[in-house]
Amino acid sequence: MKLYLRFTIILFFASSYSQSILPDKFELDEDSILTKTFSLGLKSNSISEIVFQGDSKVWFGTGRGISYLVDSASIYTLDTLLLNTGNTYLMYDGISGIANFNDHIMFAGASGDELGDFGTGIFYNDGSGEWVHHAQPTEYSEESSILQPIGNGYFEMLPITTHYSNISYDLSVTQDYAWITSWAGGLRRIELDSLRNDNAQWFPIPLPEDDQLNLFTCDENIFDDSLNVITGYFLNPRDPFDGGNHNHKAFSVISYSDTVWVGTANGINRGILGENGCIDWNHYSFHHHNLSGNFVVGLAYQNWNNHRIIWAASMNANNPGEQRGVSYTIDDGENWQTTLIGERVYNISAMDSLVLVSSESGLWKTIIHYPNDPLVWAKYEPMVEQTEFYNLEILSNGVFTAVADNRPYLQKMTLWVGTSDGLAKLNSQDGMNWKIYRTALEQNSVFAYPNPFSPSVDNVVNGDGYVRFSTGSQIIEKANMFIYSFAMEEVLSKSFDVNINTGELKWNGKDNLGKSVSNGVYFVNLELSGGGKWSEHWMKVIVVQ
Numbered sequence: 001m002k003l004y005l006r007f008t009i010i011l012f013f014a015s016s017y018s019q020s021i022l023p024d025k026f027e028l029d030e031d032s033i034l035t036k037t038f039s040l041g042l043k044s045n046s047i048s049e050i051v052f053q054g055d056s057k058v059w060f061g062t063g064r065g066i067s068y069l070v071d072s073a074s075i076y077t078l079d080t081l082l083l084n085t086g087n088t089y090l091m092y093d094g095i096s097g098i099a100n101f102n103d104h105i106m107f108a109g110a111s112g113d114e115l116g117d118f119g120t121g122i123f124y125n126d127g128s129g130e131w132v133h134h135a136q137p138t139e140y141s142e143e144s145s146i147l148q149p150i151g152n153g154y155f156e157m158l159p160i161t162t163h164y165s166n167i168s169y170d171l172s173v174t175q176d177y178a179w180i181t182s183w184a185g186g187l188r189r190i191e192l193d194s195l196r197n198d199n200a201q202w203f204p205i206p207l208p209e210d211d212q213l214n215l216f217t218c219d220e221n222i223f224d225d226s227l228n229v230i231t232g233y234f235l236n237p238r239d240p241f242d243g244g245n246h247n248h249k250a251f252s253v254i255s256y257s258d259t260v261w262v263g264t265a266n267g268i269n270r271g272i273l274g275e276n277g278c279i280d281w282n283h284y285s286f287h288h289h290n291l292s293g294n295f296v297v298g299l300a301y302q303n304w305n306n307h308r309i310i311w312a313a314s315m316n317a318n319n320p321g322e323q324r325g326v327s328y329t330i331d332d333g334e335n336w337q338t339t340l341i342g343e344r345v346y347n348i349s350a351m352d353s354l355v356l357v358s359s360e361s362g363l364w365k366t367i368i369h370y371p372n373d374p375l376v377w378a379k380y381e382p383m384v385e386q387t388e389f390y391n392l393e394i395l396s397n398g399v400f401t402a403v404a405d406n407r408p409y410l411q412k413m414t415l416w417v418g419t420s421d422g423l424a425k426l427n428s429q430d431g432m433n434w435k436i437y438r439t440a441l442e443q444n445s446v447f448a449y450p451n452p453f454s455p456s457v458d459n460v461v462n463g464d465g466y467v468r469f470s471t472g473s474q475i476i477e478k479a480n481m482f483i484y485s486f487a488m489e490e491v492l493s494k495s496f497d498v499n500i501n502t503g504e505l506k507w508n509g510k511d512n513l514g515k516s517v518s519n520g521v522y523f524v525n526l527e528l529s530g531g532g533k534w535s536e537h538w539m540k541v542i543v544v545q
Contacts, residue, residue, distance in 0.1 A: 047418030061095030151278025263296025
């Protein structure tokens with residue numbers, strides 16, 4: 001599943017970056033104002049996409065722009081993209097998907113206004129210094145039906161004429177094609193060599209209709225003899241009551257060799273590519289093939305010990321009996337099994353024998369040496385970074401994405417985890433050595449955030465929401481927290497010791513008896529101790545239940 005996010009500055013060392021896609025220069029605008037093309041750190045704490053490239057690079061899709069890491073420690077955000085047209089694109093978009101193949105990197109943007117959410121297009125770079133921006137793919141037609149090519153013939157489709165509800169939630173790239181799934185925009189592809197042309201067409205791809213178990217476009221008999229059009233077929237992502245098909249609402253995609261898998265609002269489709277761009281599809285669903293649910297929001301490919309497993313984050317759609325969970329096949333779709341039933345899963349990834357499942361309740365892992373091994377799942381403990389001087393923690397049960405990285409550059413396996421409350425990195429598998437990245441805060445003051453604070457919405461962990469207290473650049477060893485009502489009656493008193501307490505200095509909106517406080521203004525007095533000295537800080541927190 002995808003969300004929304006974004007990032008700042010470095011001088012690159014050698015000439016090896018002279019043709020890099022990462023900016024290595026400042027530019028002067030017409031008014032001679034210094035404008036940086038990238039900046040240090042994250043610009044959003046919501047991390048929905050993590051993709052590796054090359055020996056050490058890591059890309060992060062955030063709620064406000066595209067970020068990257070190049071040296072295993074420092075994260076930067078692209079503030080602007082220098083386009084091949086000579087224009088500059090300001091990066092305020094949320095990133096809904098990222099994919100790469102060798103030097104090729106592409107990502108999809110999303111935004112919204114009073115009319116709804118919409119796709120801002122596809123951004124592509126082949127390793128050069130210039131980016132190519134493809135507008136969100138649509139059809140320029142006022143007709144109710146148009147013809148599109150597939151293989152040696154054509155198919156009819158409803159033209160998609162708007163970028164609203166047309167967001168590319170997932171992307172995949174191979175040596176031949178780039179693929180995108182854009183919900184109302186459906187499944188589309190483009191030849192990899194055409195991506196350098198920002199006017200190149202993203203071709204719609206026909207998927208089976210809801211009641212079809214297959215659609216073989218490589219079979220010449222599928223086309224009408226006179227018009228060379230697929231007989232009785234119409235690509236339409238509208239709802240069935242309006243003549244459409246849920247299976248034409250494409251949401252997730254993976255591709256390799258001659259195979260592409262597509263998750264939709266009506267199951268999973270496995271396509272085998274043939275000559276002339278044709279594709280033979282098999283369609284798997286809850287009713288016929290034991291998927292836990294028909295709404296497939298994520299797909300993953302695992303290849304280990306000469307065995308292939310396809311994993312799917314499958315949610316309940318609109319049929320009785322469907323459930324949230326994970327569906328998987330060890331025989332290319334012939335049979336499907338389910339696991340983690342009841343979990344609201346966002347993403348799945350696999351590296352060698354390790355499988356990671358990112359869900360609303362947390363991050364799950366299992367080890368599979370052979371396909372028929374029984375699945376035993378374990379959930380990671382809360383992510384906390386503890387040092388001699390401060391504690392940081394991820395205040396969210398939910399995990400949007402997680403990927404294991406075993407590239408030689410890192411010397412040991414590293415786990416990257418994206419959440420709504422920041423990015424976490426684990427350098428050891430004991431779950432005890434986390435590094436947490438968040439957007440930069442003001443370092444010269446002590447304050448509460450978010451403020452106003454809603455315990456039912458903000459930083460919710462195991463049913464409790466939290467307001468954090470930033471202590472700026474001070475090194476804190478101990479703290480006393482006193483919270484008072486507007487009438488200056490004590491609501492809560494609490495002590496904190498960094499050597500004893502894990503996590504951050506925070507409040508869950510409850511009083512000394514564990515009861516939730518009422519809406520209103522509360523006064524907070526923090527007594528902070530560091531370096532043998534105590535300091536006192538007063539602030540107001542507005543609670544909105």
